[in-house]
Amino acid sequence: MHFSPGQRWISNAEPELGLGTVLRIEGRSIQVLFAKSGVLRHYAAHAAPLVRAEFRVGQKVSGKGESFTVERVETHQNLLHYHGGGHSLVEGELDDVQSLSQADERLLSGRLDRPDRFDFRLEALNRRAGARRGVDFGLAAARIALVPHQLRVAQIGASRRPVRLLLADEVGLGKTIEAGMILAQLIASGRVERALVLLPEPLVYQWFVELLRRFNLQFSIYDEERCTAIELAGDARNPFEDEQLVITDLAFLAGNPRRAEQAVAAGWDLLVVDEAHHLAWTPQAASPEYAVVETLAAATPGVILLTATPEQLGRTGHFARLRLLDPARYHDLERYVAEADGYLALSRIAAKLGDGAALDAAERRELAARLAGDDASLALLDRLDQEPAAASALLDALIDRHGTGRVMFRNRRAVVGGFPKRVPRLQLLDGATLSEDQRQRLLTEFLSDIQQPPSPHDYDYTADPRLPWLVELLEKHPRDKFLLICRSQAKVLALEEAVRTRSGINLARFHEGLSIVHRDRNAAYFADPEGARLLICSEIGSEGRNFQFAHHLILWDVPLDPDLLEQRIGRLDRIGQRNDIELHAVAFTGSAQHVLLRWYEEGLDALRQSPADGRELYKRFGPDLAERAATHALEGTDPDQELDSLIAQTRAAHEELSRLVHAGRDRLLELASSREAREETLREALAAADADLDTEDFILRLFEQFGIEHEETGPRTWVLDPEYVSTEGLSGLKDGPQQITFDRATALAREELPLLRNDHPLVVGALDLLLEGEQGNAAFLVDDALPPRTVLLEAVYVLECIAQRSLGIDRFLPPLPLRVVVDTKLQVREYKPNPVSLKKSADRAVDFNRYRKFLAQIVPPMLERCETAARDVAVREIAAAAASAQTTLGAGIARLSALRAVNPAVRAEEIEALESERAAIAEALPRARPRLDAVRFVCSQDFLSLR
Structure with missing residues (x-):
């Protein structure tokens, strides 16, 4: 596409915006103004969803107060000049509203599609409208389990104006999923177009995969290398303006003031910060990371913070997080402490x-x-x-x-329920049987493990004294699957070689050195009931993956950080797990690994329950624990009084902190998290979508329109084969056949399979491609069931409301198809095509040219009557949408106003935002207009005998 200022273009994605005008080209982006709707859009020049507004000879154009039929088109300096009837217009002088439909022209010129394609187009329009109106739009195709507390948080959070929340669920309850659900809904509704996610560096890739695989959100990872590359392109742009959805390492911004300033200047609609408890703040000073987040939070309407640290383990830190969300309310620490008490x-x-x-x-x-x-x-x-x-x-x-x-959610495992028991299966081997070389190898391995990242080390487990235990364990359970997680990729490779040498068990590996496709393939092999029985993972296997179809976890090594251990266990210990989790670990007495196991077992009881204070205990005892473990292994002292004392101190601290957390529990906060969205409309909508087999059939038929074949490979699971695809517009299938599923349980078990619904990007792309094109928008049907000498014109209009996407007007009035049928007496008729005639017409050859002259006489007045009738229907639909908006938003405003009278946390800005939204929607809805999308000429059998 070659752009020049003054050219007119049409948005494929939003045709209701009318003709757009190219204002300027800046580097790799363009600005297009849709004056009809007052919308300014920025597009990447190489991927803009635009088509040139080119009118052909014979079409009507209007501008500068005159209208004429085009007789000649010329091009000068990349701009189109239209001439006709003694008039001339440069394309920039055209009115913003032109007749863009080609349906009537195609009908009168005899360029027709099969009549069943007209019906499919109408069905597609109806399904698109229904999807956009649904409360689950943006989440229907998300790979999420229908967990009630997560869906409640998502439903409440996405409804806030603006979204400024602290998600503080206990470990393992899915804060990342909750944040992703809120983000997906806001992006789908248009309330968020630019989002920035800030994370500790080890979580960057995990979040990238979670957002892509679970929510179909394509984020871009930013680091110094990427920013430099964008700047070297020479367009002098802020690199953070190059993408709409960005993930970056918080330390990267905190350590680079220039990049931090650019990130703030780029402007965002939503800021998400994970591990927010690491943001250090006191009334006297703030860490660089906190300062960056504070500046961004002050400049960004929406903010979501995630933390698992209980409030009772640090009132100052908790207050610091709350003041990021609402500095006006949380401005005094002492006042907050008194209020919390x-x-x-x-x-x-x-x-x-x-x-x-x-x-x-x-x-x-x-x-x-x-x-x-x-x-x-x-x-x-x-x-x-x-x-x-x-x-x-x-x-x-x-x-x-x-x-x-109002700003915080905290769900607890004990309240949520549904978690399995943890059953430790610890095997202690006699350290006296070890050679000195073996002892030294175990100690070296431990010292490598506790480094961040692990220090380089060559592993050889073929003669490791723990290997017989591992092989025996696998052989004892010949029908069960085992997940083994260890510290590094080097360990994975060494263990794989050793197990293959000693056992014939089917196994797979999973580590950061594999491509994402290879990882998916190996994970699918593990998920297959007939596939691998053992999956050996590096630490990356404990990030974001769901392996709950297994219930055996092998801890080949034990991490020093309790949070990391919890992440590992959390791959299996999940809501919905049907079996007790068996945790297998082995250690030789007198080794450093044995010290770690004792600390977890006797000090935290972390192998039986999820400790809320693990992070605090690690801060207090982690360094001493690492030193004591290494010393114990070197000295071989047993009993070890210093170790016993360290474990006793840990146990005492754990019991005290547990009492503090329990006594200081804010039950009102927990109740607020579980009671506010009791109607659960989001969960009900998702469950209904899961049971809707008609949608599955429609999606498969949609792909058939483009020559994409499908073959069933399992229950509700198919392979889409684009070998004979008729277009290059379906980018989701450019890499060849794609296996997909319509079953949520299958999608959760096999993360390489997309869960298809009407809001999945692959389906949305196919729908847009169909509806932006001409397929099915003009057809001719001979209906044998009609009375003699019957002629009908069937017209489909799309009622479109032009408004800012951030209003989410599709909730009340999505692009809605209006079907009107009139006869030659210009009377509106009820009509339903005869299925038998539809099938026959697909194969019936009709010389349409012989009827063109007759149609040219009768179709224009019939079409004019259709438009009048469509406008009458539109008035009723607009009124219904306005009433729905008034009821829904009015109830929300009334609720917030009542809350504000008793709760100072309800900000006036929330109410004002809803009132402004209601006023803007009330103003926009009456401007909705029907646009002709498709026509079908229908006649009785005797019409064919006309000359």
Whole structure:
């Protein structure tokens, strides 16, 4: 595509915007103004979804107050000049609204499609509209389990205006998934176009894969090399403006003030920060990382922070995170601490109300003081002993008043439930049987493991004294699958060689040295019931993968960091796991590895439960533990009093911290996280989509339109073969056959299989390609079931509302097909094609040219009547959409206004944002107009005898 200022282009993705005008070309991007809708779009020049607005001889154009039929088209300086009837217009002088439909022209010129393709086009329009209107749009094709607490967080979070949230679920409950779901919904609705994700460096790749594989979101990873390459292109642009969705290492920005300034200047709609507990802040000073996030958070409307550290393990740090979200409310640490202590008192009352226990006099006075001015709630308090339902209503009233409940979610494993038991299977071998060389090898391996990253080391496990234990374990369970995770790629390769030498077991490997395609292939081989029984993974296997079809985890080594151990166990210990998790580990007495196992088993009990204080204990005891383990292995002292003392100190600290966390639990916050979205409309919509077999059939037929063949390879699983594809526009199939599934469970078990729904990029691309083209927009049908001398014109209009995408107007009025049928008397008719005639017409050869003159006489007035009828239908649809918007948004505004009266955490900006949204939608909806998309001429059998 060659662009020049003044040219007119049409957006394939948004044809309702009308004609756009190229304003300027800047390096690799272009600016196009759609004046009709007041929208300015920025596109990458090499991938802009645009088509040149070129009008041909015989078509009508209008501009500068005149309209004429084009008789001649000339090109001067890359601009089109139209001439006709003594008039001339340069393309830049054309009105922004032109008749862009070619459907009527194709019909009258006899360029027709089969009549069944007209019906398929109409079905595609209806399904696209239904998908965009659905509450699950953007998430239907996400590879997520329908976990209630995650869906509640996503449903509530995405509804906030703006989204400024702290996700603080306990380890293993899926904060990354919750953030991804919110992000996917916001991007799909148009409320977010530019997003920046900041992470610790080890999590960058994990998030990239999670967003791509789970949510079909293509982010770009930024580092200094990429920024430099963009700058060297010579267009002098801010490198962070080159992509819309960016992931980068927070330390990279914190250590480079220039890049940090560029990131802030680029402007974002949403900022996501994982591991936010690492952002150090005190009233006196802030870390460079905190300062970068603070600056970005102040300049970005939406902010999502993720942390697993309980509030009780650091009030100052927790306050620091809250002030990033709402600095106006959280500006004084002492005031926050006092407020939090007050909520803890209410938390005990909430626990009693939830358990149905009686309140004592002091608790009643405290509750009455909190509810002062709320006569309805005070009346409930008076009737508490007589009406059991009053307790639930009082809980709701307390939740409404909870401060941090507006910005923070915290779900707990004990409340969520559904987790398996952890069963340690620890094997201690006699260290006295080891040679000195073997002892030294074990110690060297340990010292390499605790380095970050692991120090280089050559491993040879073919004669390792632990290998017989591993082989025997695998042979004891011949029908079970085992996941083995170890510290490094070098270990994976050495273990693979050793196991293959000693055993005939089918195995696969998974490490960072493999391509993503190879990793997927090996993971699929492991998931296959007839495939590998053992998957040997490096640490990357503990990041973002779901292997819950297995329940045996082998810890060949044990990480020093409890969070890393929890990540490993979390590959199997997941909601929905049907078996107890068996954790297998081996160590020789007197070794450093044995010290680590004892610390975890006796100090944290981490092999039986998920410790909430693992990070804090690691900070306190990690360095001493590493030193003691190495010394113990060197000295061989047993019993080791210093080690026993370290474990006892860890145990005491763990018990104290656990008491602190339990006593300081904010039950109101936990209840707010679980009760606010009790209607669960998102979960219900996703479950309905999973059961919709008609959508599966439609998607397969959609691909057939482009010559893509499909073959079933399993239950609801197919291979799409593009060998005979009729277009290059389906980029998702450019690499050859693609296996896909329509079954959620299969998609969760096999992460290389896309889960297809109407909002999957592959399906959206095929729909756009079909509906942007001419296929099916003009057809001719002979219906044998019609009475003699019957002629009908069937027209499909698309009702389109031009508005800012950030309004999410598709919730109320997506591009909606309006079907109108009129007869030769210009009367609107009810009509349903006869399926038998449709099938016959596909093979019926008709010399349409003999009827063109007749059609040229009767079609224009019939089409004019269709348009009038379509406008009448449009008025009703617009009114219904306006009423729905008023009801939905009005209820939200009323709810927030009532909350603001009792909860200072409800900001006036939230209410103002909803009010502005409601006003903008009310203004935009009446501007919606029907656009002709497709026509079909229908006649009775006797029409063919006309001359």
